[in-house]
Amino acid sequence: MADYCVIQNSLKTTYVFRRNYLVELIAKKNKVTVLAPNDCEDSKIKLRDLGVVIPYVPSNNFAYTYLIMNLRILYLRLFKNNTYICHFISTYALTFITLLPFNKKLVVSIEGLGSFFTERRLARKVIRYLITRNNVVRVFCNNDERQSLGKPKDFVMGGIGVELASFEQSEGQSNNLIYVGRLIKDKGIYDVISVFRKLRERGVKLTLTVVGDVYKDNPSSISAGDIESLKSEFSDSILFTGYVPDVSNHYSHSDLLLLPSKREGFPVCVMEANASGIPALVYDVPGCSDAVLNNVNGYRFDKNNFLSIVSKIEFLYENPIILKELKRTSRAYALENFSISNKTFSFLNEIETRLKKV
Template sequence: MKLFVIGTLPSSLYNFRGELLQHFKGISSDINGLATGANLEDIKAVEQLGAKYIDYPVSRSGLNPREDFKTFKALQKIFKTQLPDVILAYTIKPIIWGAFAARCLPNCHFYALVTGLGFAFQRGNWKKNLLMKLVVILYKTALKNADKVIFQNPDNKQVFIDLGIVPEHKTAVVNGSGVDVKHFEVKPLPLTPKFLLIARLLGDKGIREYVKAANIIKQHYPQAVFQLVGPEDPSPDGIPLEELTKLNQNNSVDYLGETSDVRPFIDDCSIFVLPSYHEGLPRTVLEAMATGRPILTTDVPGCRETVINGENGWLVEKANVEQLVDRMTWFIENPLEWQRMADASRAMVENKFDVHKVNAELMDIMGLSK
């Protein structure tokens, strides 16, 4: 059996799907990871997991018909040459163009893993609404022959069903990508209020709200620390460093750039924050929970699955700076509650979000269980 796992970023193959690739080794010796623009270190990391790496062209953001057609033709050529038996594609472009390309393989099983609805599903001006209509049409047409469409939260699943993209009997839900609880060990909580947000510099990650809240909090609690870790992003929703600097004119937030290992930053924080507008199921939050950290996130699809209000953290309304400030203040004024919430976070991860449990569910959905 030849297995293909298709993403966009090479690092996501080993950071987010690494355990799954290793899991596949139990049923196949021919596992392949597809992404774009890998360097030698990326390729080595994928190969160390027991998979071959195959590069293909794909633009992560925007709709450029010429570039997207190149992606489709490249995948079609790879499929015709390699003849995979099972394909698992995740994120929008690999799912859509991978599904179309897979039609050249009548006996191949295609599975789509929807890791979030993304910028394309956020309503707004006429351009955003037009983009959403186009993406819905592409998804619906592409996924017509998919064996299963797998979601990371029930809200995203319902959106696809309500929009007529996919019938309910073809859908399934898993608890995110999971997290390796051995790789993310419990660490002692710092004694000072130190907030951390790890995310790409995108508007819909709540970066602007986080900085605005930090500006307000620092006026009243100068001892509080706010950190931000993550790379710039080329998508239309990206926040340039120039804008971040302007927002952060009071230097309330320490921007620490991007990293290949989030653990030292999570270890050093006392409260993890993700004010996102939407998620599939946020991996960084799971990693913080596994480390034993209280969580402050938004009451939106994906994020709300990670928090029981008052037990392991708090949920706030998206894009609501006032509520963010209120709950940050609560954390600062109630340090004796941190450990209780940290313990609850770790227990929730072990019970619900362990990567081995999630991968077993995926294997079962794909009919690959031993």
């Protein structure tokens, strides 16, 4: 039996994305504490029902939130023999002052750098220095981030996986494209619209489902006004769903996932789509290039070349037998590579093995 402290930027995302490995840790009679801003009462209740300890951390004041988190970590380090698992570079950057010094049971999981680090060389150098200390076990989502920030023998997880049983093979052909993600520039929403507009101009009669929220605080987000304009332009050929907790039904009525993102950690939507037998069309960028194999579970395209995506979509709909086979191989690839149970086992096994060597 051991004590684990998981540090995350949100209770809501902790429940959504970490639930499986938290359950595994608790099943092994470990005590598990989660330190994260208490931003969702429902998630807090569900985590406590699993047996997770949830100390109070405010969520409405950035500076106060991370002051309290650091004080909580300091208290736990003084009085508890915890193994600490910190998710996300940004969270680690704000808590390393209490996590790093003299800590021999520290795991840092890097799941996407974000534009702050990708656009600032000095910031990358600083964070690399902080995570390559000998007392830190590093886990990466993709190979590019290991090369940028880690060491050659660091563990690359290749995504957190998905509940395969929650998704079923998409049957038939719906003539519908789907995008799932935040409605911001870096995630490729503008390129998705450009692809769809060009297809319409070429007379390709398809529909588009856009699943995701507007982000008012992000200047690159499309706005509510933009959505209304697009609805006027495309009429009932485009559907904006907003945030949807369960996307499986939308996948089951789609043929292709569009994700022309500029960079990813390891895209969950690709794993979900593939689990539904939906191939993914992505740019050949970090994260996406790790998730998609050409002609197996989708296609990769040169970054910003949305016209090549348009041409591939035209080709696939002109050749339905090829599209049908690609759907089959996408599902098969997901079954072999994207099981959350297998990913959870690998993650826990790797960190337990590596912590013994620190």
